[in-house]
Amino acid sequence: MDNKFDDDMLVCRCEEVTVGEIKQAIAQGARDVVGVKRRTRAGMGLCQGRTCEKMVQQILCQELGIRPEEAGSSSIRPPARPITFGTLAGGVRE
Numbered sequence: 001m002d003n004k005f006d007d008d009m010l011v012c013r014c015e016e017v018t019v020g021e022i023k024q025a026i027a028q029g030a031r032d033v034v035g036v037k038r039r040t041r042a043g044m045g046l047c048q049g050r051t052c053e054k055m056v057q058q059i060l061c062q063e064l065g066i067r068p069e070e071a072g073s074s075s076i077r078p079p080a081r082p083i084t085f086g087t088l089a090g091g092v093r094e
Contacts, residue, residue, distance in 0.1 A: 004062055011059070012052040014045020022056060026063045032072040033057060043074050 007020030017040045025039035033049075036042055036056050043049030043056065053073060060071040 005055075005059060011055050012040075012042040012045060012049075014047050014051070015041040015043075017042040017052070019059060022059050023063060026060065030060075031064065032060065032070070033074050034072060036060065037074050049074050 005019040007018060007023065009019045011017055011019055011022060021040050022036055022042060025036045028039060030036045030039050033043070033053060033056050037044060037049070042052055049056075057068050057071040057073075060066065061068055064070075
């Protein structure tokens with residue numbers, strides 16, 4: 001299969017995950033975006049996969065010979081903001 005991506009190329013800038021690490025996760029059994037995410041943390045950074053998910057899907061499709069729908073997608077969570085215990089207790093608001 002044509003190697004479209006260099007293994008040293010950074011895919012997930014937030015978690016600094018490379019193409020090689022994603023290919024290794026696939027070799028270890030990842031079969032979709034969530035499987036790659038669990039093994040590499042790609043998509044768990046501040047952008048929640050908005051920057052890297054499409055490329056992870058492309059690598060999965062290339063390596064496994066699957067369609068993009070089969071690669072799936074991950075759930076997006078908004079960034080969390082730390083709060084004080086006082087706010088949790090219903091006390092002083094910031």
